[in-house]
Amino acid sequence: MEEKKVKRMEAQNIELSYGDDPVIQDLSLNICSGSFIGLIGPNGAGKTTLLLALSGQFRPQKGHVLFNSYDIYHKNLEFKKHIGYVHEYPFFYQHMRVEEYLHFIARIKDVEKHAIERQISSVLNSVCLEDEKNKQTSNLSAGMRKKLAIAAALLGDPQIIFLDEALNGIDFESAFQIKKVLTELIAQGKTIILSTHVMEVIEKICDRYLVLKQGRIIADIDPEKLKSSDAFKKNPDIEKYIIQLLESQ
Amino acid sequence: MPFSSDNRKRMYTYTTPVFLKMNALHSVLIATIGICCIISFFNLHERPDPDTFLMVFFKEPFIMTLGLYTTWFISSFRTLPSRREEFRLLNSLPIANKKICDYFIVKDLLQYGWAPGFIIILNLGLLSVSPFSHLIRLSLLTLFIYIIIIIIKICLHIFIAIKRKGFEIYKYPIQNNPIIMALIITGFALTQLACIVNPALSSGTFFVISVMMSGAVCFSLLFLAQKLFDRWKNENLAFRIRTDGSEEMLSSGHTVSNFFQRFPDFNPLLIKNILKIVRGKNRISLLLTVIFILCAYLLSLNNERIEDSIAVLFGILCFYAFLFAYRTINQFTSDHEPPELIYLLPLKKKDIYVFHLLPLWGWFFIVAFLCTMLILVSGSPLSSAGIFLLKSMAAGFIFLQVAFNYTFSAYPDNKKAKKHFIYWCFTMVILSAIFYVSAIAVIVLMFIVSIFPLKKINFYKVS
Numbered sequence: 001m002e003e004k005k006v007k008r009m010e011a012q013n014i015e016l017s018y019g020d021d022p023v024i025q026d027l028s029l030n031i032c033s034g035s036f037i038g039l040i041g042p043n044g045a046g047k048t049t050l051l052l053a054l055s056g057q058f059r060p061q062k063g064h065v066l067f068n069s070y071d072i073y074h075k076n077l078e079f080k081k082h083i084g085y086v087h088e089y090p091f092f093y094q095h096m097r098v099e100e101y102l103h104f105i106a107r108i109k110d111v112e113k114h115a116i117e118r119q120i121s122s123v124l125n126s127v128c129l130e131d132e133k134n135k136q137t138s139n140l141s142a143g144m145r146k147k148l149a150i151a152a153a154l155l156g157d158p159q160i161i162f163l164d165e166a167l168n169g170i171d172f173e174s175a176f177q178i179k180k181v182l183t184e185l186i187a188q189g190k191t192i193i194l195s196t197h198v199m200e201v202i203e204k205i206c207d208r209y210l211v212l213k214q215g216r217i218i219a220d221i222d223p224e225k226l227k228s229s230d231a232f233k234k235n236p237d238i239e240k241y242i243i244q245l246l247e248s249q
Numbered sequence: 250m251p252f253s254s255d256n257r258k259r260m261y262t263y264t265t266p267v268f269l270k271m272n273a274l275h276s277v278l279i280a281t282i283g284i285c286c287i288i289s290f291f292n293l294h295e296r297p298d299p300d301t302f303l304m305v306f307f308k309e310p311f312i313m314t315l316g317l318y319t320t321w322f323i324s325s326f327r328t329l330p331s332r333r334e335e336f337r338l339l340n341s342l343p344i345a346n347k348k349i350c351d352y353f354i355v356k357d358l359l360q361y362g363w364a365p366g367f368i369i370i371l372n373l374g375l376l377s378v379s380p381f382s383h384l385i386r387l388s389l390l391t392l393f394i395y396i397i398i399i400i401i402k403i404c405l406h407i408f409i410a411i412k413r414k415g416f417e418i419y420k421y422p423i424q425n426n427p428i429i430m431a432l433i434i435t436g437f438a439l440t441q442l443a444c445i446v447n448p449a450l451s452s453g454t455f456f457v458i459s460v461m462m463s464g465a466v467c468f469s470l471l472f473l474a475q476k477l478f479d480r481w482k483n484e485n486l487a488f489r490i491r492t493d494g495s496e497e498m499l500s501s502g503h504t505v506s507n508f509f510q511r512f513p514d515f516n517p518l519l520i521k522n523i524l525k526i527v528r529g530k531n532r533i534s535l536l537l538t539v540i541f542i543l544c545a546y547l548l549s550l551n552n553e554r555i556e557d558s559i560a561v562l563f564g565i566l567c568f569y570a571f572l573f574a575y576r577t578i579n580q581f582t583s584d585h586e587p588p589e590l591i592y593l594l595p596l597k598k599k600d601i602y603v604f605h606l607l608p609l610w611g612w613f614f615i616v617a618f619l620c621t622m623l624i625l626v627s628g629s630p631l632s633s634a635g636i637f638l639l640k641s642m643a644a645g646f647i648f649l650q651v652a653f654n655y656t657f658s659a660y661p662d663n664k665k666a667k668k669h670f671i672y673w674c675f676t677m678v679i680l681s682a683i684f685y686v687s688a689i690a691v692i693v694l695m696f697i698v699s700i701f702p703l704k705k706i707n708f709y710k711v712s
Binding site (some may be wrong): 105109 | 483
């Protein structure tokens with residue numbers, strides 16, 4: 001599995017700020033294909049901002065973000081065709097039905113016309129929304145809205161999927177189904193970056209944890225290596241370990 | 250079947266590459282504009298007699314135009330937080346900046362499109378004193394001027410957003426700056442007036458030149474808007490807007506604590522609702538209401554007898570009461586009064602009801618009182634003014650009470666409340682027109698009908 005991983009994305013010394021307020025400071029990062037990265041950190045650590053920067057939506061004041069060796073801000077439109085993004089509070093056009101919204105996204109992402117219907121059917125099945133496809137988006141519950149946003153992110157065969165608190169508010173059955181789909185995507189060589197506060201989700205499915213605090217990555221953890229380390233064996237609780245890490249910084 | 254012909258049509262509507270909603274209505278509109286363009290270029294020399302034209306225009310049409318501009322100005326203050334989320338969605342998709350900019354421009358054009366629409370209808374109402382082709386040319390110029398000023402508005406907002414980089418300043422595309430709106434609406438009004446006062450501007454060669462220049466200016470401004478939008482987006486300014494007004498609330502924190510400290514015996518719900526009026530945002534509402542009152546007063550003066558003026562002002566005040574009551578339904582929605590708070594806190598049903606209604610009554614009383622003072626100033630006897638005040642308060646009371654009854658009973662579903670309120674008003678108007686002799690009894694009966702839904706309310710933890 002290690003040999004198959006190629007460097008997909010690279011952030012080089014990026015800095016981001018809101019006005020005079022620095023959010024991300026001198027951050028560098030390599031992301032390989034087939035990775036499931038969990039982004040953890042306290043509120044205001046810069047998780048969402050980092051996701052926005054890596055997904056081509058929030059241009060860093062300094063530094064570069066490279067995808068397959070090209071700068072994503074120079075070929076921004078091209079890059080966005082190869083990613084999926086789920087916002088923490090997804091927006092939908094209220095006059096659209098579920099299926100229409102997915103058609104809209106598929107067309108924007110230049111999905112081939114003959115493949116649109118198949119892909120929509122597939123993503124709706126993945127998130128257990130096939131029964132709601134004729135429902136108006138304004139009539140969806142909060143959990144269903146999240147599922148629809150995830151379905152939209154899966155359209156167009158994305159190489160990287162960014163999930164910002166995407167699994168919050170989803171029922172356990174659907175969450176299980178979605179995690180299964182995400183795991184299959186990882187096996188196909190896709191990359192997923194998930195920002196969440198729920199340690200359980202990260203522990204179960206992520207193969208790399210990035211711990212963020214005050215705009216800096218304070219730890220880049222390989223859970224397998226961590227579990228085999230002597231220090232961790234004395235107190236084998238990942239959540240406690242990360243909290244101690246955050247407090248010590 | 251998911252892909253029946255109806256669904257395909259609808260899907261095409263929503264997924265055209267420019268993602269503008271082009272449907273049959275828009276096609277008819279564009280065809281109409283095309284036909285008007287063709288008609289206007291015939292009989293370019295035709296124009297009305299200036300004196301007759303102006304004499305007719307500077308009566309009711311002029312007053313209505315002023316009212317329209319005021320309404321336009323007021324309506325432009327609506328905050329649209331969903332636009333920020335929409336921008337975020339579009340920004341995460343492979344859509345060029347240029348297209349996103351065009352999209353928001355078209356959205357703005359459609360949002361305020363009712364204003365030039367009404368002006369065109371008003372212009373066409375002058376058919377008795379002007380050739381049809383002249384009115385068409387006037388209407389076309391109105392449309393072009395409208396498009397130009399909307400693009401200018403967007404350019405100015407983005408330009409200010411780029412230049413002034415503090416948190417409170419840049420609110421594009423969520424909120425309009427009042428000064429910019431005042432400037433562009435005034436500019437629009439003045440150019441309109443110039444075309445009306447001088448018919449030569451919308452006829453002959455000058456009209457052809459105006460159309461060509463307008464087209465050139467439109468394209469140049471569009472180009473400028475796209476460049477500014479590019480820069481605005483690349484500087485990540487969209488991500489600095491707070492849509493919940495949290496800075497304003499924090500900056501007025503000192504005032505909030507003073508009020509609660511100063512009046513410890515007052516019901517906290519009452520203080521909270523009074524504070525809504527005291528805060529900065531609602532001072533603009535106050536100013537706009539005063540402008541509305543003055544316009545209504547000026548309109549009523551367009552009658553020779555004082556009794557007619559009072560009747561006209563009363564009619565306008567009833568209309569205001571209706572609008573105000575309709576708007577108050579929004580003040581008790583789940584956005585402004587979240588159910589999790591209402592149901593969680595130990596609040597009495599009676600308190601919630603009374604202390605939301607009292608400030609609204611107070612506001613309407615101030616409006617009615619101001620109108621009464623204006624009537625007295627114009628020479629009305631005291632008794633007439635007194636009767637006017639009582640009738641206005643009664644009208645306001647009825648509309649407000651009914652709106653609030655439906656809102657309270659339907660909470661937190663304000664769509665249902667709005668629907669019931671509209672049905673109630675419609676039914677009341679028809680029945681009181683039919684049974685004109687016993688109109689008051691009808692109104693009282695209808696009012697009692699609106700109270701019945703209140704019986705069924707059960708807030709979870711409220712007595």
